[in-house]
Amino acid sequence: MVEKTITVGVNGMSYTRTVEPRMLLSDFLRQELTLTGTHVGCEHGVCGACTVLLDGRSVRSCLTLAVQVDGSEIETIEGQGEIDRLGRVQEAFRQHHGLQCGFCTPGFIMAVTDLLRHHPLESDEQIREALSGNICRCTGYENIVNAVRELARERGPLT
């Protein structure tokens, strides 16, 4: 397999690596860049655990090839806050107990980050619909919805 050299911005840092064309973006982040905060739950694009932002919009990193993101900017969970200085979305999840085992959490945080930028999130029904691309097996979603409702209220209407 002919390897390809790519340059990708991840959380504001630029990385150049040579990879097989078939390498998944999720494997690239986890194995090549050792950014293991992005989790892999199904490898077929259903569960959303591997969600990252690609040029500002959420994508499944398990359905994206690393070579596809050559020249792009990726945001992952590692860029959202520090363990002692959580980002606002992370803090809201903690406040509302929107996580239990934490495995799906990075995907949710990234998806919600995108939703807050682009989605009206005006009612619980809209919030639940918007979150339906991510599976959580622990929380029953109610506390995640509570966290997102609070974040949407803070944000106000989309302009």
Place this chain on the structure above:
Amino acid sequence: MTDHQHPAELRPKMVGTRVKRTEDPRLLAGMGQYVDDMSPAGTLHVALRRSDQPHARILKIDVGEAFSVPGVVAIYDISDIEGEIKPAIPTSRLPGYYATPNWPLARGKVRYVGEPVVAVVAESRYAAEDALEHINIQYDPLPFAIRQVDAVKDDAPLLHEEAGTNTIIRREFKRGDVDAAFEEAAVIVKGRFRMTRKTAVAMENRSYLAEWDGRKQSLTLHTSSGSPGIIRDVLSSCLDLPGTRLRVVAPDVGGSFGAKGSLYPEEMLVCVLARKLKRPVKFISDRLEDLSATSQAFDELIEAELAVTSNGMLIGLKADVIGDVGAYSIYPWTAALETVQVVSFLPGPYRMEHYRGRIRGVLTPKPPTGPYRGVGRPSSTFAMERLVEMAARELNMDPVEFRRKNLVRAEEFPYRTASGIIWDKSAFQECLEGACEKADYAALVRQRDAARREGRWVGIGLASYAELTGIGSRISVAPGMPINTGTETSKIEIDATGAITASFGISSHGQGLETTLAQVIVDELGCKLEDIQVRHGDSALVPMSSGTYASRSAVLGGGAATLAARVVKGKVLRAAAFLMEQNVDDLDIRDGIIASRQSNLTMTLKEVASAVYTQMGRIPREQREDLTASETYDPYLGTACSSTHLAMVEIDPETYGVEIRRYVVAEDCGKIINPMIVDGQVHGAVAQGIGAALLEEIIHDDNGQAVAASLADYLVPVAGTVPNISIVHIEADLPNNVGGFRGMGEGGTIGAPAAIANAVSDALAHLGVSVETLPITPERIFQLLRDKALAGQPIQTPT
């Protein structure tokens, strides 16, 4: 009066407080460490060729050009490793039981689609999977019976010839004269109930990494297990390594729900291979492997009948159950765990004098069943609660009033059930009332009736149940499984810096035990939350490590923590009394500060620790005690956790989709350590129960092939399918255990399927159909209605 002068009982307590979880920051920051996040230098990756046959003899394995793939290191079948590991034998004391030997790879035969046969070891998972493509396995297909009704027959093809039968579990519970009770009954209702096969779908797939340390000749297994201590003990025997040379660690674990609490072939495999190849060996399941080789649950066929008097008193219950246990008896729980609990818990929280419940557990060529949140009780509660509502309907009684008459009353505890389970005093009646009050049951009934007049299909359903949690040695010994689940150890150590380490044998995988056990210790020891580090999930921490399962960790871990903290506190106060020249009875400790009631003197825990450990001479040798304690707690019996769930659903008459309009849970889990976490457990368990009620189903076709290959086939609830859940906590008399806690992590999964089945049945009652199989998918509703229509009954609008 300063704060520390308050009498102890008036002080604010950590237990009962909504404390934010200490494990959250690392998980939220993407700094959690799950097994697949670890990649020691030189790690090799395993990919498995799995059986595509339900039952076949392995004739020949041809690896072809597999070694030509760059990066391939080794390819093994069982013959290459069987001399280096012994099989795990899931023993049981049950008469007539057969313990299937459990090997890391199929040996001689394959017995289900998905069983691992050949292991490819390579420098990367990509290379290992490439090599799999080259491997060809020749099988001689053998006859099989894929359905339990066939597998149970005397002439059915045998899956394990050594057993001489497929029926490896037989158990019967009897009390009273059930036949006489049925003769006297005014009303008899019956059904053929089935919760189809499901699986847990933890978001983290099963993950294992074994490291061989050549210098110490020792092995460390990092595993996504919920029971690392149990895994250490069995692997010690399989691999012939003492505990000093075998350590099993569960780091951050992405959910289990019971399914990660058993020993798996791949777990054995990575250990053998790491020792053989002297390199770290990793296996990470993908989702297809999870759906086809992680333990599954339910799949009992329950034929049950209930006898009731004309005034609505339950007098007799009969059940004949065939459990489909899959191809192997799982270690250590055995195939008896789920199956026997279906019949032992069937009478539920009701008075029931006359009972006969029989279970046969049969081997079928499917993945093994194993523990899943609720174990047995989701199915037993579904069957019993359907019968209860069917009987109430037959007698034209309100189902709430019907339950009120039959639930064990406060003055009747302790109540011995027909199968011998002892219910200690728990809020059976109060939960029923609490759920109805919270939901405003009378108003809900009016709403339902009004909706029906508009032609809408709306129904209300309840489910009351009790579960036995936090079991001690007396109960744990009964099944004769090769493990002790009845005790738990806590080791608390204050070090020379005044920092506190609390070590446990339990293993948290989402329950937040690092936080809740620390809360318990804060109250008992009088230290600060931030000074405690709770360690768990590592077989090296305490002599008898175990894990987290069976709603035990708050009760047993919390109990052990309480006992150990009390001992350590005594040592701290004795040292401080000497140092402060005070009477020990006048001292107390709070927030890490020791104060005297008789003076203004104070000392910090840190100062006391420093004096004890580093300032020789301050405390005389004979009075000096290490500030440590290790205490083991055994609650001996168990404690009942009880609940009533209430659901209102509406069914779309065109799509047959079921929408949950209202959901209420009233539950008695004893003293609540952290209400935020308890509510989270209820939400999550109910969501899984909703999955079992409406969506989740593992289907094997007549050829033995698993039909669900992805999460697009095996549907789990998403945010849009789960409603908000109203929760009522009822704290009746506290149980007679050290902390006053009852286990509660499983309950939602037990109550929700039954409550939803009852609500759907109520919504469809005017059409003359009744839910006896879950999940009740739109297709099943369609089939029920079509069968009715074919039988000549036109569909009517509700009345």
